[in-house]
Amino acid sequence: MTRDYSKFFPPTPNNEKPERQRSILETHGWQPFFAQQISVEELMETPPSRVIEVHRNGLHVIGDAIDETLPPRTDATVGDWLMLDRSNPIKSRVLQRKSLLKRRAPGTDRQEQLIAANIDTCFVVTSCNQDFNIARLERYIALCFEAEITPVIVLTKVDLATDFRIYVDQAQEISDRVPVVALDARGSEPRTALAEWCAPGQTVAFLGSSGVGKSTLTNALSGTDGIETQSIREADAKGRHTTTRRQLHLVQGGCLVLDTPGMREVQLTDAASGIEDLFADIHALSLQCRFNNCNHETEPDCALIKALEAGQIDMARLQRWRKLVAEEAFNSASLAERRSKDKAFGKMVRQITKQKSRNKRPGH
Numbered sequence: 001m002t003r004d005y006s007k008f009f010p011p012t013p014n015n016e017k018p019e020r021q022r023s024i025l026e027t028h029g030w031q032p033f034f035a036q037q038i039s040v041e042e043l044m045e046t047p048p049s050r051v052i053e054v055h056r057n058g059l060h061v062i063g064d065a066i067d068e069t070l071p072p073r074t075d076a077t078v079g080d081w082l083m084l085d086r087s088n089p090i091k092s093r094v095l096q097r098k099s100l101l102k103r104r105a106p107g108t109d110r111q112e113q114l115i116a117a118n119i120d121t122c123f124v125v126t127s128c129n130q131d132f133n134i135a136r137l138e139r140y141i142a143l144c145f146e147a148e149i150t151p152v153i154v155l156t157k158v159d160l161a162t163d164f165r166i167y168v169d170q171a172q173e174i175s176d177r178v179p180v181v182a183l184d185a186r187g188s189e190p191r192t193a194l195a196e197w198c199a200p201g202q203t204v205a206f207l208g209s210s211g212v213g214k215s216t217l218t219n220a221l222s223g224t225d226g227i228e229t230q231s232i233r234e235a236d237a238k239g240r241h242t243t244t245r246r247q248l249h250l251v252q253g254g255c256l257v258l259d260t261p262g263m264r265e266v267q268l269t270d271a272a273s274g275i276e277d278l279f280a281d282i283h284a285l286s287l288q289c290r291f292n293n294c295n296h297e298t299e300p301d302c303a304l305i306k307a308l309e310a311g312q313i314d315m316a317r318l319q320r321w322r323k324l325v326a327e328e329a330f331n332s333a334s335l336a337e338r339r340s341k342d343k344a345f346g347k348m349v350r351q352i353t354k355q356k357s358r359n360k361r362p363g364h
Contacts, residue, residue, distance in 0.1 A: 022200065022254070024064050028052070029118065029203045029256055033098050034081050046083035046092065051117075052248040054078045077114035078246040078258060079203060099147045101205070104267035104331045112269060116205055116246060116258055121150045121197040125208035125217065126171075128161035128182070134170060135320050138278060139266040140207050141178055142324065146274025152197060154206075155182040156213040175278060185213035190220040191252070200254025207260060218259045222251035268324060269331035279321045282313060296322065 023030070028050045038048070049063030058069045059076060063084065070089045076082065077100075082092040101115035101122070124140040126132050137153060144151035153171045158164040164182055171180045183193045197204055198221065206214035249257045268275070276283045282304065286294070290301030296318075299305075307313045 024062070025050075026201055027250065027254060028062055028248075029079075029201055030081075031098070031201070034095050037095050038083065042083060046085050048095070049082050049084045050248075051076055051078050051080045051082065054246050077117050078248060079117040079119060081118065099149045101143060101147050101149070101207075102269070103143065104269040104334075115260065118203060119147070119149050119205045119258065120202045121152060121204045123152050123154045123194065123197075123204060123206050123217070125154045125156060125206050125212045125214050126167075127157040127212045128155055128164045128167045129157060131209055131212055132167055132170070134174065135323075136209070136266065137171065137174055138320060139268060139324070141174060142268060142271055142274040142278045143207075143266065144274070145277040146268075146271040150197065151178050152194075153178055153180045154194070154217070155180065156185045156217070158182050159184050177277075185216040185220060187220065190217050191223075194221070195253075198251075198253060198255040198257075201256075203248070203256040203258065205258035205260060210261070214259055218249055218251070218257050221253075221255065221257055222249060267331055268328045271328050272325075272332070275321070275324050275328060279317075279324075282318065282321050285313070 025048060030048070030050075034048070047063055047066065049061040049066045051059045052062050053060035054077060056072070058072045059082075060069050061067075061082060061084065066084060070082070070084075070092065073090060076094050080097065081095040083095065085092045097117045099119050100117050101119060103113055103115060104111070122140070122144045124137060124144070126137060132155075141151050141153075153174070155164065155167050155171060161167065168180055168182050181193050183189045191198075194204075194217075206217055208214055246258060246260050249259065251257050285303045285307050286296065288303035289296070289299070291299055294302050294304075296302050296304040304313070304318065308315060308318060
């Protein structure tokens with residue numbers, strides 16, 4: 001019997017019928033970007049499946065007649081698409097990603113942490129209280145710009161703020177490329193306010209600190225109370241970790257939502273382009289400096305110093321830019337050094353293993 005592979009490839013608009021039922025793959029975010037990377041022959045041997053959950057025991061994947069847990073691996077994360085090799089699951093190929101969120105992992109071992117892959121829109125969530133922090137929001141936005149993900153700032157707890165417009169005005173100053181939505185995370189308001197980015201087959205993620213309402217927003221989009229939520233500490237408006245693992249939730253309307261654990265520390269790495277996009281005006285001015293290696297502090301003919309003196313740029317914003325640029329350069333260099341050492345170590349291990357194998361041969 002000839003198997004019908006048409007469901008693995010999105011149909012052309014001319015052939016699509018309004019009443020056509022979406023396949024399991026389309027429901028879980030399958031797009032032409034991924035279909036173009038595979039052949040019919042590969043589909044016969046290794047069907048595609050999406051990582052919908054990452055936990056200590058492995059990767060939970062979903063596909064056409066696929067719902068299982070694969071062995072854990074460090075090169076795949078939630079949102080990835082794998083070509084499932086049933087004979088050797090650990091060898092399942094990870095398809096090229098449409099987008100990838102990553103950061104330098106907390107700690108001192110200079111590791112890189114994959115957060116999520118193939119996200120279409122990131123809702124950067126913060127509350128209209130003490131949690132609101134421009135510098136942290138800029139980090140999240142730079143992260144999204146680098147990954148070529150559409151960022152949207154979502155302000156929650158508007159009902160508890162004396163004047164939430166103050167927070168809206170500050171958020172809108174971050175970038176004219178980033179929409180700002182203020183809402184009450186409870187009830188049905190999020191489904192209406194965020195509908196523009198939550199079309200069927202789209203994958204969205206909520207990023208932000210603990211206690212800002214990410215899980216509440218996910219529940220609002222799904223129309224259930226399936227995800228546990230907790231209140232914040234009144235003294236400092238800090239939240240407790242409710243979400244402890246990254247998981248994709250299929251919600252009403254056909255959108256996939258990623259609820260992530262709260263991240264108060266976001267160390268940028270390999271994000272130079274994202275920072276340039278976020279601070280496009282400052283970056284453009286920095287290219288006009290007299291010296292290519294200008295530190296923008298005391299050097300003569302520094303375009304940034306001149307702009308600062310002329311009131312064209314804000315000192316606080318300039319300092320945040322300086323900090324992010326320096327941090328990104330340091331982290332990227334540190335990770336590059338780590339990768340180089342890991343590569344050298346791996347080469348040494350292979351050479352030793354090869355030599356031992358030779359010594360075991362007869363005549364040695």
